[in-house]
Structure formats: C-alpha cells, structure tokens
Amino acid sequence: MSDRLSGIDFFNVEYVDSLSSLRLREQPIDIIIAEIHADQADSLMLPCWLRELSASGRLRRIPHIIWTVLNDAPDSTTSQVAGIEHDRMEVINGISSIALASHTRLTRASGIRVEIVAENHPTQLLRVLEKFACTEHPAPPQSQSDRLELMLSEDEVVSAIATGSDLRVVLQPQYDLASCRMVGAEALIRWRHPHHGDIPLTILIPMVDRLGLDLLLFSYIEKTVIEILVALDRLGIAIPIAINASARTLCAAGLAARLAAKMHKAGLPTRRLKIELTEQMTSDNELALSASIMALRAKGFLISLGDFSAGAATLALLARIPFDEMKIDEKSVRAAGQFPQSSEIVSGIVSLARFFNLNLVAGGIEDSASIELLNRLGCSTGQGFALAHPLEQNDFLNLVAR
Known part of the structure; x- marks a missing residue:
C-alpha cells in the first residue's frame, strides 16, 4: 500500500505506525487509510474516536476513512462488503462480512464518509482517493x-x-x-x-x-x-x-x-x-x-x-x-x-x-x-x-x- 500511495502526487502522505500517533488536533487530515483486521481493533474504533474529537470541538473537519482488506475477489464483491447488500456471509481478515457491512452502515449514518477497498486492487484505491479528494468534509456537529x-x-x-x-x-x-x-x-x-x-x-x-x-x-x-x-x-x-x-x-x-x-x-x-x-x-x-x-x-x-x-x-x-x-x-x-x-x-x-x-x-x-x-x-x-x-x-x- 505504501508503494502505491507514493506515486500519487496530489496528496501529502504521512505514515504512522498506529492511530494513536495521528496528530488530528494539530493539523487537518483529509483521508485516513487503515487496515481492517480482527487483531487491529483501533481501525474499527476509528469512527468513534473521530466523533468524540469532533463533538468536543477538537477537530477542524472530520476526515474521510478508507478501510483496506486483503481480498482476492473482484471489485464488485468488495463493494458488497462495503455495506450495501450481500447474500452470503464471508470472513474477511478475521471479521464477518455481515458484521463489517453493518459497522460500515452505522459509520455512514453517523456522518462519516467511509469506503472499503481491497489492498490488491490499486485502481480501486485510486478511484476512491479521487472521489474523496472532490468530496466535502462533514462539518463538526454543532449542538x-x-x-x-x-x-x-x-x-x-x-x-x-x-x-x-x-x-x-x-x-x-x-x-x-x-x-x-x-x-x-x-x-x-x-x-x-x-x-x-x-x-x-x-x-x-x-x-x-x-x-x-x-x-x-x-x-x-x-x-x-x-x-x-x-x-x-x-x-x-x-x-x-x-x-x-x-x-x-x-x-x-x-x-x-x-x-x-x-x-x-x-x-x-x-x-x-x-x-x-x-x-x-x-x-x-x-x-x-x-x-x-x-x-x-x-x-x-x-x-x-x-x-x-x-x-x-x-x-x-x-x-x-x-x-x-x-x-x-x-x-x-x-x-x-x-x-x-x-x-x-x-x-x-x-x-x-x-x-x-x-x-x-x-x-x-x-x-x-x-x-x-x-x-x-x-x-x-x-x-x-x-x-x-x-x-x-x-x-x-x-x-x-x-
């Protein structure tokens, strides 16, 4: 994934070892790319963290999220996993596809834009990055x-x-x-x-x-x-x-x-x-x-x-x-x-x-x-x-x- 991102010249890319290293309060970030895996709960908790920071007034804007999965299936299957419709349950990176689809829907319903892409489909990642680059960020909710x-x-x-x-x-x-x-x-x-x-x-x-x-x-x-x-x-x-x-x-x-x-x-x-x-x-x-x-x-x-x-x-x-x-x-x-x-x-x-x-x-x-x-x-x-x-x-x- 790092090699593919390095060739995209319209983004300033910063790499961090963990989500806790993100400096969201110090500088605005447009897109966060994080791997989804059963052993990495931080990625699944990322929307909750963003909502809490936003609600407390500590975010200038809410970043978009791209979750990556290891998947050999074609693009259409990955889109189904992303939370619209699917007929059969699969296990992706140790996570049920049905549970992941439900979590994705809840994330979108909370006002955070999220997409799921397969790591071995670089064209899909590029399409989502271009889409997010032209997509407005949801404003932090004002109570x-x-x-x-x-x-x-x-x-x-x-x-x-x-x-x-x-x-x-x-x-x-x-x-x-x-x-x-x-x-x-x-x-x-x-x-x-x-x-x-x-x-x-x-x-x-x-x-x-x-x-x-x-x-x-x-x-x-x-x-x-x-x-x-x-x-x-x-x-x-x-x-x-x-x-x-x-x-x-x-x-x-x-x-x-x-x-x-x-x-x-x-x-x-x-x-x-x-x-x-x-x-x-x-x-x-x-x-x-x-x-x-x-x-x-x-x-x-x-x-x-x-x-x-x-x-x-x-x-x-x-x-x-x-x-x-x-x-x-x-x-x-x-x-x-x-x-x-x-x-x-x-x-x-x-x-x-x-x-x-x-x-x-x-x-x-x-x-x-x-x-x-x-x-x-x-x-x-x-x-x-x-x-x-x-x-x-x-x-x-x-x-x-x-």
Missing part, C-alpha cells in the same frame, strides 16, 4: 441543544411552565394499521419561545426535569387533554389519549387519586386517559414506581411502556411491573424496514407483547412500506408521519369528527 440552552435562562423555563405562556398541546393520531381507522392519540407539548421559536423537546424536557418542574408540566398537559377528551365525548367518540410521564412524575404522592377525581368530575371513564412511561428518567425506587403504577391501574387508567426496545433494562422492567401496552421505539421501527435482523427484533417484540397480553403500538412510522411490514409482523397499531403529523387541537377534533 443546537448546547446553543439554545446557553440562550435560554432557567427563569424563562420556570415562567413558561408555571404560567402556560406560549405552551400548547398537539395531538399525534394513532391508527389501526389494517383499517386506517384512528384508535387513539398521543399528547405532545410544544413551547414556542417569543425569540427562539419552537424549542425542541430534547432541550425542554431535560431542563424541566433538572428544575423539578415535571409534575407542573404534567398537570398543564393533563388539564388540556381532559378538556379535549370532553370535546370528543360530546361528539360521541371514545378513544384514549396518552400523556407522557417520567418515573418521578408517576411516583408523585396522590397522583392516581387526583387524576381519577378530575376524570370523574369531567364525567369521563378513566380508561380514556393513558399514561405513557418515558425513559427520560429512571426511578431510583422501583418499588415506589411499581406501587404508583398499580394504583393508577386500580383506578382504571391504562399504563403504557413508551419507547420500548430490546434492551435488558426495559425487558427487566416489563417482567417486574405490569403494563397494559408498550410502544416500539422509533429507531427499531425505522431499522426494521432496512435490515433483516431488525425486522426479526420487531417480530420478537410482537411475540413478547402477545405473551404478556399487551397492546402494541409502533412509533415513528415514516413510509407506507413500514406500515405493510409492521402489519405483516403482527403489530396492528401505529403512529408517525406516514399516517399523520402532530395536529393542533382544532385540526385534530375536526379530523376525528370527519
């Missing part, structure tokens, strides 16, 4: 969260939550995937800052939790949702609406009794209000969380485990605490339509829901192919942009009425 958090004062957040100023609740419809009939909705909070516009939930919710305003925000959403449920009841429509709540919110003293009293006062059955446990905060006291969920279910409220994935923590929670429903997280739904392994995971979650006798909702459905796939896998309910975007309250009521 919108960090920028907005610096601009937002805690007093502004406290004032907005305490007064409800510039807050509103929108509704994300949920549909039966076979009949396209609306069967429920999820309530989502929105805060339109007078100067910064709509504040993303990824910024608002952590600040609310940090400031201890989660129960106050829940009360605002709960009041609005009950009003919407009353309006639906007048239309003769009985569908549940879900409210997101952290474990800390659910463990608030007297929550079940207070919610039940408000629903009874509004003349509504408690089953119309669904509580969706988010994973934004975990309860330090699982016993208290279990008691709170049991109290809510005893009052007739439906409890959903939100953003369910196949992780050990959520599986353990599902095994120890009774729920009425679980929602497949958006990443799992998105991946199911792209990778066979991911669709198998979703199929396993469907079987798990049946075993525990739980209703199952898929979140983040973005295309019609995902609707068909989920239907085929046995998930009958879903939400996402392919079905409907979050709607303002009047638009939601008009849609339901039609």
Whole structure:
C-alpha cells in the first residue's frame, strides 16, 4: 500500500505506525487509510474516536476513512462488503462480512464518509482517493441543544411552565394499521419561545426535569387533554389519549387519586386517559414506581411502556411491573424496514407483547412500506408521519369528527 500511495502526487502522505500517533488536533487530515483486521481493533474504533474529537470541538473537519482488506475477489464483491447488500456471509481478515457491512452502515449514518477497498486492487484505491479528494468534509456537529440552552435562562423555563405562556398541546393520531381507522392519540407539548421559536423537546424536557418542574408540566398537559377528551365525548367518540410521564412524575404522592377525581368530575371513564412511561428518567425506587403504577391501574387508567426496545433494562422492567401496552421505539421501527435482523427484533417484540397480553403500538412510522411490514409482523397499531403529523387541537377534533 505504501508503494502505491507514493506515486500519487496530489496528496501529502504521512505514515504512522498506529492511530494513536495521528496528530488530528494539530493539523487537518483529509483521508485516513487503515487496515481492517480482527487483531487491529483501533481501525474499527476509528469512527468513534473521530466523533468524540469532533463533538468536543477538537477537530477542524472530520476526515474521510478508507478501510483496506486483503481480498482476492473482484471489485464488485468488495463493494458488497462495503455495506450495501450481500447474500452470503464471508470472513474477511478475521471479521464477518455481515458484521463489517453493518459497522460500515452505522459509520455512514453517523456522518462519516467511509469506503472499503481491497489492498490488491490499486485502481480501486485510486478511484476512491479521487472521489474523496472532490468530496466535502462533514462539518463538526454543532449542538443546537448546547446553543439554545446557553440562550435560554432557567427563569424563562420556570415562567413558561408555571404560567402556560406560549405552551400548547398537539395531538399525534394513532391508527389501526389494517383499517386506517384512528384508535387513539398521543399528547405532545410544544413551547414556542417569543425569540427562539419552537424549542425542541430534547432541550425542554431535560431542563424541566433538572428544575423539578415535571409534575407542573404534567398537570398543564393533563388539564388540556381532559378538556379535549370532553370535546370528543360530546361528539360521541371514545378513544384514549396518552400523556407522557417520567418515573418521578408517576411516583408523585396522590397522583392516581387526583387524576381519577378530575376524570370523574369531567364525567369521563378513566380508561380514556393513558399514561405513557418515558425513559427520560429512571426511578431510583422501583418499588415506589411499581406501587404508583398499580394504583393508577386500580383506578382504571391504562399504563403504557413508551419507547420500548430490546434492551435488558426495559425487558427487566416489563417482567417486574405490569403494563397494559408498550410502544416500539422509533429507531427499531425505522431499522426494521432496512435490515433483516431488525425486522426479526420487531417480530420478537410482537411475540413478547402477545405473551404478556399487551397492546402494541409502533412509533415513528415514516413510509407506507413500514406500515405493510409492521402489519405483516403482527403489530396492528401505529403512529408517525406516514399516517399523520402532530395536529393542533382544532385540526385534530375536526379530523376525528370527519
């Protein structure tokens, strides 16, 4: 490889014995060429290292990566290994081609450009080098969260939550995937800052939790949702609406009794209000969380485990605490339509829901192919942009009425 690079005069080539010798912080590097091998984990970890340096502001630009493999196969086979499609598993330099393809896809999805070339195909290497020489480098990610958090004062957040100023609740419809009939909705909070516009939930919710305003925000959403449920009841429509709540919110003293009293006062059955446990905060006291969920279910409220994935923590929670429903997280739904392994995971979650006798909702459905796939896998309910975007309250009521 060194001999082939020495003949390329449009690059300033620097050789290092190990990736730790790279002086990425001192000078910008356009392309990093590293051999992929089971005994050289540094090459596989290179994208993670670049992302960490970039996120910390220590890179002027993110280099492109060329991974080299020892392969006697023609160029087309190497392209398959690079992560698009392949039908059979091979072992390349001690690494499964399927695992390498998956790692390559994840690297590209993270914003780093990477290609795989065979060391004994110099023309292929030259083509990739020429391609990368004319390809812009991805800019180091600028965290919108960090920028907005610096601009937002805690007093502004406290004032907005305490007064409800510039807050509103929108509704994300949920549909039966076979009949396209609306069967429920999820309530989502929105805060339109007078100067910064709509504040993303990824910024608002952590600040609310940090400031201890989660129960106050829940009360605002709960009041609005009950009003919407009353309006639906007048239309003769009985569908549940879900409210997101952290474990800390659910463990608030007297929550079940207070919610039940408000629903009874509004003349509504408690089953119309669904509580969706988010994973934004975990309860330090699982016993208290279990008691709170049991109290809510005893009052007739439906409890959903939100953003369910196949992780050990959520599986353990599902095994120890009774729920009425679980929602497949958006990443799992998105991946199911792209990778066979991911669709198998979703199929396993469907079987798990049946075993525990739980209703199952898929979140983040973005295309019609995902609707068909989920239907085929046995998930009958879903939400996402392919079905409907979050709607303002009047638009939601008009849609339901039609």
